[in-house]
Amino acid sequence: MTEAGGTRPDDPAEIAGYRLIGRLGEGGQGTVYLAVPAAGDDARVAVKLLRADLAGDAEAARRFVREVELARRVAPFCTAQVLATGLHEGRPYIVSEYVAGPTLAEVVRDEGPRTGASLHRLAIGTVTALAAIHQAGIVHRDFKPSNVLLAADGARVIDFGVARALDLTSTLTGGVIGTPAFMAPEQFGQASPGPPADLFAWAGTLVFAASGRYPFGNDHLPAVIGRILTAEPDAACVEDPALRALVLDCLAKDPARRPTAGAALARLLGMSPTATPVPPAQSAGPARSAEPAQSAAPLEVALPATGGGPGRVRRRASVRTGIAAAAVTTALALTALALSLGPPPATSRPPASSTPQRQPTPTATVAKPTTSFTVPSTEMQVYENETDPIKLVSYYGGNGVYIRQPDTRTFKRDKTYSHPYVPSPDGTKALVLNNYNPDDGPKTVTIVNRETGKKRPVLISGERGVWAYAPRWDLTGRFGLVTLSLPGATGGAWTRAGFAIVDIERGTARVVEVDDAPAGLLRFFWVGGSVGMWAEDGTIKLYDLNGVHRRSLTGAHAPEQMDDDPISPDRSRFVTRCAATGTDLCVRPLDGNGETVTVPFTGTRLLGWWDNDHLAVFVKKGEGFDLMVIDLTGTQVRRLASTAEKTPGLFHFTRAKI
Known part of the structure; x- marks a missing residue:
């Protein structure tokens, strides 16, 4: 969380009974101050004072305040609660809770992607916030990683309550304001975005949280918009199959195909999605949109209302939001909202990965x-x-690999393969090496269709002296991973190491060398969308698919075998x-x-x-x-x-x- 800087001589001393004690940031919409009640209470709040030119004339400023006032109807759990709105010397202001905590964008940048239970908790907390926002008849319209704060008591969504007000009252925005990398396809046309646009942005934010990359890139603006409108999303970085399926549903190009926030929450909690009621905001006509009172967005874009192409781009300072501790904890809020959606089926329970x-x-x-x-x-x-979670599928018998035949306890020997024979997550395919010994020629991994028996060999390396072993599938079944020991300059083994990434659909493989791999036998393995390696310093090092070290898991001493x-x-x-x-x-x-x-x-x-x-x-x-x-x-x-x-x-x- 950025520390507040000092106020300036031209800053107000007090707004709406709050004494301004520092600046949290300044951006395209105005300035955010850290403040305390003038009466002497130590409770801190954030006060956002909009630019005078954004408010328009006096009547427009009053309309702005009336629109932002709607944000006070949002239930306070999982959001930065709006405490007050009004005009200060003709300029609109918004007072909200102050939340001490970094943004999701900062945490991913500094600590790496979120995985497992951490990602599930993030998904539940943020979609709960969206359900509450939509319940109040508001659409966020700028949901993104920098508008999610990771407070001590859970994720908080910020910056809602301003976007529609600016749309209705300002003559300067020239159209829709948002962050292109997380905007839904309909936001680039003339249609006013509704709650489904928030679900699209929510799913893109989870992709970012799980991978550290933008869902449709963050390069040239026309290219980003083009991919949002036409390219299929890639959510392979989301490890849990159920969560990944939900993310892909929310990234549908057609808004009508996306689930509501309530339905998404029901799926995360293990409830039946068909039994999830539609929140009033989505069944009683167009919902109002909102931009949060405090912003940490690095990029704000004003796009033409006609959707005819990218408009001007405005860079604005990072502004942190804050909130004092909420009166209702995230856990109680989740329970209350879950109960409002109706009881889960008797046979269902929350996903295991949501249990911390x-x-x-x-x-x-x-x-x-x-x-x-x-x-x-x-x-x-x-x-x-019969119900065992793992079963023996293959073994090395000294004179070939023995492979278990489907739906039997019979094993058939295949002399052309080397151990192991590894089925894909859905059981329809398998990866198996033709040989691992460097003296046996080129290294090939075969993709086996277990239903038809068809085999597709993929060349990994034709270099002499390469050892290949430990084939692994990623959770999506799209990529394979093979550990490699590469020959040294003098031809000796176990001096260099790396891995091969196998593209299952294309039938190609790419070798990646890891510079700091330890000497001797090791195995690379998948950790979400990263590749993990036991390191000699007592950590598991995580690399991207180009072999660049991203972060480490500490306290990870490798078992002897x-x-x-x-x-x-x-x-x-x-x-x-x-x-x-x-x-x-x-x-x-x-x-x-x-x-x-x-x-x-x-x-x-x-x-x-x-x-x-x-x-x-x-x-x-x-x-x-x-x-x-x-x-x-x-x-x-x-x-x-x-x-x-x-x-x-x-x-x-x-x-x-x-």
Whole structure:
């Protein structure tokens, strides 16, 4: 949060009974001041005083105030509450709560994208704010990352209540005011934007929060507008499938296809969207639009009302909003709004990723195995239940890869592949390497259609001396990831490392070298839209798809051996060793908010996550091993497999449909 600067000699000393104690910022619409009640109360507020030329004549200024007054009807949860409006020496002013906290734009810039539970909480808080704004008959019209403040008690939406007032009273704007990168297609035409435009901007803001990039770019204005009007949105960065589907629905070009804010909230809370009532603002005629009383937008654009092309661009200073602590907390507000929408179906519950902190799941929740079978060419016995969240799908048998046949417990050997064979998230395809050894020629990954058996080889590298291993799918099924060990200048292995990004639809691969990868064997893995790597400094480093380091997850000491990835199925937590020495495991929140859970563990090999509250680990038993499910207290609750072999082989379990 920007500290307030001092006031200037020509600034008012007092407005509407509030003493101005500093400037929070100045922009194209006016100046925002930090103020306190003149009577001596310490409660801070933000006072926005508009430019005199924006208000027009005296009658226009009064109309402006009447329009902005509507913003006071917005329920205060998840928003910066408008406290008062009026005229000061003929100039409109708006008094609102002061919120101490950075904008979403600043947090993503400084700390990186939001993922897992953090992104879900952001989605719920901000769409709740939009539902309240629309309920009051207002349309935001400038929803964007810089108009979302991340306060101590949750996300707050700011800058609503001004846009329609300016449209109706000012002769200087020349048309619609907004931020092009987050504007809906209809905002570039003559139609007055309604609540669906806010849902479009909300979805674009979530894409930004999850990736750090603008949903349709932020380069030349005509190009941005062209992509908004014609290009299909890309929400692959949103990891959770249900949230990603909601974001894509809200980015529909046709406003009629977008859900209402209430319906979007119902989906986030696990309710039936068909049972969600339409808020009055969307069923009782055109809603009024609003721009918040305080602004942090770096770019304001005035576009011609005819939609005939981009108009003038005005750069304005970053202005921070503020709000004192709200009387109603975000959690209570969410509950109240959820109740107003009606009870959820008996079988539904909120998504797991919206729960910030869990207690270890009781042992009884893990179903006991109902069948068992012996894995061919091994000494392993597998114990399985039809409802198990992960199942054995492939393994390396010494003379080829054994692949489980669909809907059976039969495994078929394929000598042309090297381990592992990895199904896509929806189970329709698989990735498998032709070889990993650098002496076996070019490195190729094959995309297998599991329904038809059709195979599509993709060349990764023809360079000699390359090792390739650990193919991985991103959650969308659009991209694959293959870890590479690249030969050094003298031809030695394990001196350079990188990864290949496989475009599944195009059937192409691109090699990316990572400069600071440690020597020796490692595996790259997906963390949302980023690529993660265990680093030697006890962190997981996250890279973009060009190999540029973006941020790190601390307290992440690599397990001695881990077959799967460290990220939990709901993408809210990750598992690591607690310290550089020792074997105990630590489960940490991916967004850094919440407590770390220590899981006592004495083994050395970790298969990965069983479900969101259990891990799968190898436990020494006599000369062999048991593969066990343990809860987050370290208690063994279920046997997955057992083997008499002194060294368990390479086995791959999948969450996809077998």
